[in-house]
């Protein structure tokens with residue numbers, strides 16, 4: 001038996017659904033008890049392809065016999081994390097397929113900048129827990145009464161694996177734009193000392209992006225020797241709440257004038 005591990009492609013959607021369905025119907029390992037409908041599975045795979053999310057399949061003579069995917073979390077503060085799911089057809093377990101799938105997927109997730117991979121596994125799923133531990137996953141807690149199948153309740157474990165570093169290393173030349181939004185808008189204000197020069201006083205209240213801020217003492221400073229001006233740091237260049245909602249008010253009602261002359265393609269245009 002030669003099993004290949006390859007990145008998933010559109011041509012594997014039906015095969016992926018088939019193996020997911022077979023594992024789900026075993027009713028012992030997944031929260032699914034059958035695969036979702038084809039349209040949903042296709043959307044999941046196409047989204048992964050579009051976003052470059054890691055997903056690999058195991059192929060035996062072209063037939064999908066296993067999968068492993070990591071779906072990154074969309075929220076800005078959680079974007080370093082991804083959620084892992086996997087399974088191998090019962091006919092192909094215990095032969096190293098799961099390990100190879102997991103290894104390929106974790107490598108791709110690390111290359112994509114994910115530093116925390118997490119998953120939920122049924123507490124009685126010894127093979128999967130053994131596999132995850134072998135790849136450095138640690139148990140972070142027990143989710144009690146997490147899954148109920150056929151009248152029985154099962155606990156689950158929350159497991160996660162952290163990359164050796166906690167933040168994503170910023171590649172040379174990548175610049176501020178790719179970093180945390182907070183850092184991108186980091187700015188400073190020049191605060192003149194008690195005997196500050198006129199040039200420093202003139203900058204009062206101005207927030208300047210760190211990269212654009214003048215160095216202290218200012219080039220025009222007339223008391224360089226005794227300069228005690230300093231920078232005041234801010235996370236954002238904007239001052240004060242800007243939206244009505246930030247000020248505890250209700251947003252203004254939205255109004256518009258219909259400018260279309262013909263009926264459009266929306267269903268409601270025909271009502």
Ligand SMILES: CC(C)(COP(=O)(O)OP(=O)(O)OC[C@H]1O[C@@H](n2cnc3c(N)ncnc32)[C@H](O)[C@@H]1OP(=O)(O)O)[C@@H](O)C(=O)NCCC(=O)NCCS
Pocket residue numbers: 023029030086087088089092093094095096097098099100119120121122125126127128129130131132134
């Ligand atoms: C978990 C699963 C993916 C492992 O895939 P696999 O191809 O059988 O695993 P491998 O043959 O690559 O084994 C890798 C490691 O898993 C562990 N493992 C595999 N089968 C095991 C078993 N029956 N008991 C204990 N550990 C086992 C071992 O640590 C093994 O390493 P080793 O061979 O060096 O001892 C597979 O059993 C499976 O698909 N189970 C059903 C679906 C599922 O549980 N998915 C995970 C949901 S969170």
